[in-house]
Every structure is written in structure tokens, then in C-alpha cells.
Amino acid sequence: MLAISAGAGPTIRFAVHVQPRATRSEVVGCHGDALRVRLQAPPVDGAANEALVELLADTLEVPRRAIALVAGHTARRKVVEVPEDARARLMALATG
Secondary structure, three states: OOOEEEOOOOEEEEEEEEEOOOOOOEEEEEEOOEEEEEOOOOOOOOHHHHHHHHHHHHHHOOOHHHOEEEEOOOOOEEEEEEEHHHHHHHHHHHHO
16 A cells, blocks of 8 residues: 655655656556556666656646655655645555
8 A cells, every 4th residue: 555644845755666668657556655657768867757757747637846756866766745635646546
């Protein structure tokens, strides 16, 4: 199950497990307590991080500037911060 915690201000934080260089970019479900995401982008020069922010913005229907990568810039496991109003869409993604 996806673990969600309070962020700074009206935001929430959650962990993401990223699989770079996948066939297509998509949210797959959960991986332990993290959201599992496959990305086409390679993990080079921040390309996968940019692709992650773009995918989450499109999927959660929030602006790209509202999504912040808080931790894990060079790791597969990342911590992402999004607006509180995206919680329902996030939970729907996590449950399939």
C-alpha cells in the first residue's frame, strides 16, 4: 500500500520506485510502500527525473511546477511532493 505523508504546506509526499529505459512510460501500481513507475527515458543527465515529473503531472492533472522531487535525484527510489488535492487521483493510481 502506498504510504503518503504530509509535506510542506498544502502538499503530500510519497515514494516512487522508478524503472528507467522501459518500453513505455506508465504508472504500474505499488512496489512495497512506493508508487511503481516505468519510464522510457534513460537515467542520464536527469532525463528520467524530467520524464517522471512530466508523467506525474499528466496523470495527476496538476501543473509540472507543482511537482517537486524532494529526495533520490540519482536513485531509483525517489520522494515526490505534490499538491494535497491530487491525493484522490494518486490513491486511484496506487490501487490499480
